[in-house]
Amino acid sequence: MMHDKGLVIVLSGFSGAGKGTIMKHLLEAHPNDYNLSISATTRGMRAGEKDGREYFFKTREEFDDMIRNNELLEYATFNGNSYGTPRAYVEQLIERRKDVILEIEIQGALQVKEMYPDALLLFTMPPSAKELENRLVGRGTETPEVIAQRLAISCKESQYMEQYDYLIVNDSLERAVDQVHNIIQAEHFKVSRNTKAINDMKNELKVFERSN
C-alpha cells in the first residue's frame, strides 16, 4: 500500500529526557526509513562542520528573509543565535514519500503543528520528575542554579503535553527507540493518510453497484 505522503515527525520533550540519544539510535537502527531535518542557523560554523550537513549556515539577513518569505516551518532564538527548520527541504522529502524527523524544542513543535496539522508530535519524558532531576544532576556539567532553571522550564513546558500525539516514557533506551519506530510505522496506516488507496477502491467497486 502506498500512503499519500511521507510523515513530518517532531520529537521533543524535556531537557534531559534523552531525545537526542533516542534520535541517534533510531537513525542508526533504521537508516533507510528516516531522514533527519537539517536546521538553518545564524550561528557561526565550527571547526569540522559542513554547510548542509550539521546546519544550513545563514547570515542574519538571510535568516530574516527566510522568516519573511514563510520559508521556515518553525524558528527560535537561543543566546542570540537563531535556529529554524527550512520548509522546502522537508516538503521535498515528504512529497517523495520519505519520512522526515525534526528534533526540536516544544515551542517549535507547536509552531510546526500549526503550520502543518498532519505532523506527528512525539513527546519524550523520563519515568518521573525525580528521575529527570537525577539525570540533569548526573551529567555533572551544570550548576545547581542552571539545573533548577531547566526543571522550572520543564514545569512550564508540561502544560503543552496534551497538544502532542504520542507519549514515550524513556525508561529503557532500546524500548523507547522501538516504540518511536513502531508508532511512526503504524501511523502510515491511518485512514486519513491513505485517501488515494481508499478512493481507488471506492471507484473500482462502483462497477458492482446495484440500484436496489
Add this chain to the structure above:
Amino acid sequence: MMHDKGLVIVLSGFSGAGKGTIMKHLLEAHPNDYNLSISATTRGMRAGEKDGREYFFKTREEFDDMIRNNELLEYATFNGNSYGTPRAYVEQLIERRKDVILEIEIQGALQVKEMYPDALLLFTMPPSAKELENRLVGRGTETPEVIAQRLAISCKESQYMEQYDYLIVNDSLERAVDQVHNIIQAEHFKVSRNTKAINDMKNELKVFERSN
C-alpha cells in the same frame, strides 16, 4: 508506563477481505495480548458449541431485554437471528487494562464508535476490487448471484471507510497480522490514552515551579 485503560478494537471490512483469518492468526501469535469479545445471539446452539465460548446463547426475549437495558454495544439481525456485543464483558476487560477485539460488520462497527468514541476501528480490504471478486469466486461456495450481491454490499459499505481509524490492505496474511498488532500496540502510547501518566508528571514538576 501504565495506560489508562484497555482498548476496544473493532476489526471489520468487506466480506471476503480475510478478517476472520487475520483475527485467528493474531490471537494465535499473541495469546496474552488480546481478548476476543464473545457475542450474544438468538440463534440455536449447534452440536459442539458451548454457551459462553462460541456465543452467549439467549432467547429472543432475553436478547430484546438486553437491547432495552442498553446492555449491548452493537447488534444486528441476519436471516432472522440477532447477534450483539455484550457491553459488560467488554467493559470489565478494559477496566482491567485488557485489550478486547470485536470482529464485526461495518454497521456494528459504527454503532460501537458512537457508543464508545475511544474504540479503535480497523478496516481490512484486499489490494483491489478485482482481487476481492477473485477471492469470493475462488471459495467456490457461493453462486454468481450471491457473489454479485456481496460485491454490491461492499460498494455500499465503502462509503463508510473514512469513519475508520486505520486501513489494513490484506495482500500478505503475515504482514497484515503484524500490522494489526503494531497499530494496536502503538495506540497505547497516544497522549489521550495516558492522562494519568501526564497528570502525575505535571504534579511532580510543580515543586520546581518558579514565579518569574
